[in-house]
Amino acid sequence: MPASDPAKIAEREEARVARSANREQRVREGLEELRRWLQDIVRQGLPSIRQEPRRFLEMAARMVDAQAPGVARLLRECSTLAASGEEWAERLLHQLAILHLLIESYSRLDSLPEPLQADIRGAIGWTMQLNELNGPGVSDRWLVRGQRMTEEDRLRVQRTWLEGHATKQSALILHFAAGNQPLDRTLVPGTSFDGELVFFPSNTPLRAVVRTRGETFPATACQTLSTFEEALNAYAEALAQNPFLERFPMVLKACRMIGMMDAPQLIDDAGKRIPLARSFGQTAELFTLGGGHPLPLFGEWSGTDFFPLSVLADGRFIAFNPHLAE
């Protein structure tokens, strides 16, 4: 079938538009249902749902049917948050409030600026086709800073963080694999490559795809180190631009671990305590790598805690095991 047949093209375009309108409709209905459901929860009080975390999973399944997988993921996370110990109510309420905010924003999507629209649609679960990414690329020497693997409803997600040598820009490359499918292994932490990235439209552009890739080199030193407070300021600015931002890269200078190995504290060079993610499984390794000396540390900030992904120790680039995460 010749792709240039104008009739066929028009036909296919028509079908695409219809499918897309159909999805918008299903998402809208799904989110309306979720809105009422959320209101029920706060009417009854959070402890009632805490006793039945299954309800989160049921609602998540409903959101998958409504073609809003991003919302489904946030709901699944709720069931974990509800059982997360002290301050569970604070964490759960935050997540429910963000869901509420998402519903509200989607209902007024057209009134919002375009990049924020993209962030909202992304949070709900629309994925952009690569051929829609036709914006200008960013060329640089990209350092692969670190990697982390998570599992979301039988789907393995690999997050790879890059950092541009000249542009100082951070970028997040996502790879997905279902079941036993292999994940992309070509971006190796501790290496860098010359190439062009294209960023997804966003108020806080981070997610990108690699458009072209040249030669690979060993890691180059990056100069964009900041103190914890500087990094938190950058996070605050980004959050103001995009309230749905979940993880923010931080390259911290001179981090040090103090205390005993079983209960160490991570501090920056100003002596500020950096809360470590509880799911980080390699505290002992990080503790030993530093040996009480300050080290540059890269990781993800979740809004409440820090998850280390790589460290530079004695001139060696050391990436933490992405599989141990979560």
Added chain:
Amino acid sequence: MTAWQQIVSSAIVGTDRLLLLPSIADPPLLARLPEGEKEAALLSTAAVLSLRRRAGWLPEQAAAEGPDTPAAAEERPGVSRHAARHLKSLLSGEHAVLLPEWLQAADRAGRIVPPELLPRLLAHARQQRFSMESLAAAIGKRGVWLIGRKLEWRLPEPGTDPTVWETGETKERIAWLAAKRLEDPAAARAALEKVIGNESAAVRAEFIGALAAGLSAADEPFLETTLNDKSKEVRKAAASLLCRLPDSRWVERMSGRAHAALRYQPGGLLRSAKLEVLLPESLDNAMKRDGIDPGPYTARKQVGERAAILMLIVAGVPPSRWEQTFGITPAAILKLAKDHEWAEALLSGWAMAAIHSGDAQWAAAILMDENSWPKLLVPLADVASSVPAAEREAFILRALAETRGIVGAAITAITTIAAPTTAAATTEQAEELLARLHPVLKTFDELPESLAAGLLPVVKKLLGGGKPSWTCATIVHELAPRIPLPACPQWIEILGQLSEENSLTRQIQKTAELLVFRTEMHRAIQESDL
């Protein structure tokens, strides 16, 4: 209560019962909140407040807690990346038996473990009870620093802190006593004498056992008095030390009993030399006081009570005394016992005596006759440890030559007479002999090259052919870490050939893989990263 706390409280109680809507300091934000149901208002307010909290969160100043001295700079370079990868596999359980060898090789190469592997290594070493010595050099300054940062890894320093002896747990007190013995044996003994009356029998026995460190004739008077203890276990513990003091009254008493039991009749023209044995009548009170306890041997039905008493009496006499008494060599004495009615008791007694007095000559004489091994009621490896490595090597080589002979005969039998039953029997004999040699072979940290070379043809024959020996495959796998490195390539090649068309393919391949890993691991330790 902050605005956020008010919102959280409302969410917990439920808007049906409570709604505290705080006034938000930022009027434009509040103005944008949608009107309508209070649930929506709560959620909208929560979203604004929570995001504001996250954006405005400030880290706190860390409170100074615990030690804060950084690790000293390393004097040795780290191992190569390749070698670090090997260590990582060893720590994750792959070929884990090679871990001590890796550490030793790294130490010899003057290199240290990379810091990120130290937590796992130290946790593993603690679990496996590695000695600190084998670790100390390879873990570098960082390792020492880390040990100081984990309470459970800190080593107790017995001997230096007397409160451990006074108030510690039994295990700690034993460690203290053993350490104190090495430092000042008399003071340690005096400390024990002071408290021994207050302890339970089991603890008394363990404390006396701890005197093994730094044992000398000066301990004899104290040990002799502990023979009056009403507990059998305590008396046995004292006896186990007294038997190592040749001038003790205890050894004299044993000698008296033994010489009454054994009579040597030299051979003459018409008769061959003979060893007459008068079995002790029964266990009398004096014997009980001296800690003689046939119980464990008769309970396992290994030997009758009177024979067991004979064995324990013989075990209490330094074996060299028999040479003086009888005027013949150890080998000649052992020959007398060989087909004796009480061979088991006599050979075992002498083997025990050789171990107690560390008599290498006697131990070697016992080991030289592998036919006597099955009669021994003591572990062969214990006997072997009393013999210098070179002599161990010699008699094992002799035994291996014999094994080869047996297997050779079996193969001849198969090919010429086609008598599978006979062949199987002789292969079994060879297998049995190898199994008997095994504990002795294991006493070598590294097999001498001649021994490894001697073992190879035996292995080839036992693992080749239609019916490979499972026992042999298992033994070879256990011995693989002891095969000298230069011999590894040849072993790998031969095991590779043997594993083809063999019912034990997997087992043999595993051994070959272990040897390949060993070879590579040593090569990697010598490498340097660019």
